[in-house]
Amino acid sequence: MEIHLPTHKVLCSASLLLASLAAGHAQSTWDYSATPDKNWSTVTNWSTDASPAGTAVIFGNTGTTANSTTVGNIVDTSFTGANALSSLLYNQSATSATAWQVTQIGSGQTLTVNGAFTVGGYTSGNNFTQTAFTGGGALNINASSSSFLVSNGSNTSGGTGNLQARAVLDLSALSTFTANVSTFGVGSGNGAGYGTLYLADTSTITASTFTSGGSASIYNGNTSNTIYLGTTTTLNVGTLSLAGTRTFGQVKFRPASSGGANSSAVTGGTLKIRGADGVSGAAMLVGGWTGAFAANGSSVVDLTGGTVDAKVTTLKVGTTTTNNNANSVSATLTVDGSASVFNASGQVTVGETTGGTNGTLSGILNVTGGASFTADSILLGNQTAGAIATNGTFRVSGANTSVTVNNNLTTGSRSGTAAVSATVEVSAGTLLIGGNLAEGSGAANVNSTVNLSGGTIDLTHGNISVDTFSFTGGALKNVASFSAATTGGLSLLNSSSLEFGIDPSFTTLNLTGLLSLSGTSNLQLSLADGFAPGASFVLVSNDAAEAISGIFGTINGAAVGVGNTFFLTNDQGSFQYELSYTGGDGNDLVITAVPEPATCLLAGVGLVGLLWRGRSVRAARLSP
Template identity: 30%
Template sequence: MNGIVFNAGASAFTITAPPLLTLTLSGVGITNSSGTMQNFVTTINGSGGEGAIVFNNTATAGSMTTFTNTGSAFSGVFGGFTQFNNTSTAGSGAFINNGGTVSGAFGGFTAFNSSATAGSGTFTNNGAGVASSTSGGSTGFFNTSTAGNGTFTNNGGTTVSGAFGGTTGFNNGSTAGSGTFTSNPGTVSGAFGGITDFLDTSTAGSGTFTNNGTGVSGAGGGFTRFFGTSTAGSGTFTNNGGTVSSTTGRGNTVFFGTSTADNGNFTNNAGTVVGALGGRTQFSESSTAGNATLIANGGLGSGGTIQFFGSSTGGTARMEVFNNGAGTAGNLDISFHDAPGVTTGSIEGSGAVFLGAFNLTVGNNNLTTTFSGVIQDGGLNGGTGGSLTKMGNGKLTLSMASTYTGGTTITKGTLLVTNQTGSGTGTGAVQVNKGTLGGTGKITGAVTVGTGTSSGAILLPGKSATNPGTLTINGALTFNSLSTYKCVLKRSVVKASKATALGVTINSSSSFTFVDNGSGTLTVGTVFTVINNTSANTIFCTFSNLADGSVFTSNGNNFQASYTGGNGNDLTLTVVP
């Protein structure tokens, strides 16, 4: 059939595709000038016969049209369906795919093949009810078809435990385009939430996805899932927490296989009441966070969470976790991961990071960020001995005390510690292989600058090369060969960098660099303590370019070095004539 035309003023009609019969539209499709909603229904029977409406070539479903695909009432039998092939389009039609009504029955569905598009259509995939293990209604995209800018709602299962929710599925190389997708939770305990799935090489495009948490204890939340080599594209994803205390029922986005979050934006919101789970983004198997931005917010219930399992990777993603001032903080949790741990772009915010027994490496995106939350061992999978590694050209500032126990390593870039209580780097040792350790905070463990075999490791107390301060180390401080102690003088406030440590060892070939900022002549006799050694022992050895008693000149002033200054065991610089 070429098409169906509803002329101006025409009455409302209901056109039914009965079992075993297909209404095929291969020309213009449907033209509705009546100003009245026109209805199309596909039905089924118990012998496996489905009614169908099929659009071929460039046919369109038109406007002010509603298509209802009936769910099956027979186990093992498919529901009625509407199908788009070639370059046909759903226009601005409304499509309702109902769930099956008995156990093992399939729901009604709408399918897009070839290069067909959902246009600006509205699609409602209803969850199953009445019986357990019953499929919900679905919309499926195949080949290179696209969701266009359609609106899709996947409702959760209803009425009985075990009922499945409605689904939207993308297969092959299909794309979500700029569509809007909402997956709602089940409405009774044990019922599953609605789902949007991406398989094969499909992509979320620039779509908007909302996965809602449940308001019913024991019901499942909405899901978006990625399998195979599918990608989140530049989509926007919101995973909402539950609204009732429950061990299930949060909104989820989950990655499997080698799928990627790509350049997507993911927001995971906390549960809205005490005991409600927070929304979650989870990476499993060999999936990757890509170059995504992932946000986990805190709230009254459990905070939103970002989780890594298996051999998944953090890519160059930006991890933002927040406390939000009340309840449980949003968090990043790598405690389920395989050894040795996760490498990602950056961390920032005021939330929590759980390391379990593994290493978190940050800095892969070279950004400059501040983390004011707590980095700690443990997490949902427990574990102790978690560690932190700073890589990349950016700067990470740790402004609060942390409690992880496995130590800290700097391989590149800058790590600033600015906490005022506790230890900014947990309880373990700090190793600077390359890059800079600085700040005005406190460190509990021993600090070693340099590997002894290569240059590029720097200790710079203070916040920058123009802003000196005191870095307090409650353990021993060791400068290995080829390492550098960079001391900054700010003449305007008569202040120099100072490292306080419990014992100081300076190995051969380590060097001292003096950065003199500002102008003006300093008063003769002014003393700057640049290493405050709180141990009873003297400083072991000297910097290769700063002998004990030596004098150097900078900006018109002479400075004399002493390794027995202060209480007799500090490194001081005294302004001399």
């Protein structure tokens, strides 16, 4: 026999269940009734008519206010040490966005919680649980074996779920927030709800896992979990998973239009990412989806306008393991800022599918604004199984942006049955690759593209093997071999530059296809200090009989001298070379040393002496 409880009893049951997290500890529930004040130290404001020190504190519907800035209760004395709370739960069950529990922590006061901290926690119903902390004091969650959760869910199944169920924690008007917990979750409870977190001006979070994303069991529609970063944020976490599971989300520095209690924008904010020990690297995932979708959507971690100091082991941007129901989903990570340093000791994967059918998954990684980014290797567009179209895009832009890939940058790998595409775009800055820029396994079914319109791609004597290479600006440097199956050959358009370093490790570029030069293209050559150059260097060796098309407009940015001559200079001196477009076997790009004038003069004097001696010998032989 089915038993149907009234809705209010279901909600009360849920509240009691959540409160049981503090089992074994006395409970104190806020029951403020307008007099005499809103202070925590006033014992009549609590259900026990006693201090809440050391107890499990609960805030329900009593004492809510109409917005996030109107204070409903005041921490007027510190709760630390033996007086710290055993847990703290905000579980008001409003059904509109106009009900808030607002806790003010006064300047110089600290509120410490030695157990679970929860805002919301419902798994059914249409609940709005909105909580804000304000003031110049500090909130400290010190519970290394407990959880931190900001989430409300719906039990709706088989579709979009209940898009209104939500939990919000606004710390934007609070001075300091620290959390040392086992798991830290925003919108990561059961059901289809979502969560929003505004971090404090200064926030430090230590956890085994930090997760922003909904339940894998129920899709939550297009609604996003959102995290707004404060001025200084430190994340010491073992695994950092943002905007994934079966939900979309966003992470960014708090803008002025965020709707938080602090209406001002964060300018010049900083985000530091480390492992849980605060020293090693974290495993980072942006947009890691494990469930099917009923609509298109995107997850975005946009760190524009701030400074990032990140140390990670692996980084994945956009992954899925199951069906997409013919929908398109994407994940984007943007690292920005001239002082930003992002270091991945392992592989960076952008766009990865490991199963499922239908739909499209896209991963996008942007490094811009002068940021420094280092990875052991990068894989764009990785389809290990299934039939979901898989795209990976990597963009480098902004003056002084520096990206170093210690090993290979792989443009697509396909073991499944759907299309795979990989795109590298460099418009400014430098992309330095210690290995090769080439397709991976299943290359015959991968579409790979490189667009170089500015900045520099330096292969450090590695190889390029892609389908399409568009070279409209910038510089291509130190390439050992080059092939572009679709575009064929290497075409330098506009003022693009082909660069070689003349040093003991010099490598000829072995070219498949035609070398085509525009009248404004540039040949850039540098001579390493301490290196005495040889007589001749084959810069480009063509694989076939095609003649080089066109000529360079400049060498090292200057007009070419008479007879295609130019000078290279290092600490050993200045050396004159001549450029030939018909060197080697007749169609190679070759530079050859021009003998010094003194050497030419000495050779001329020697020749005159030989001629004079020859004539003297002949005259002697003819005399009687």
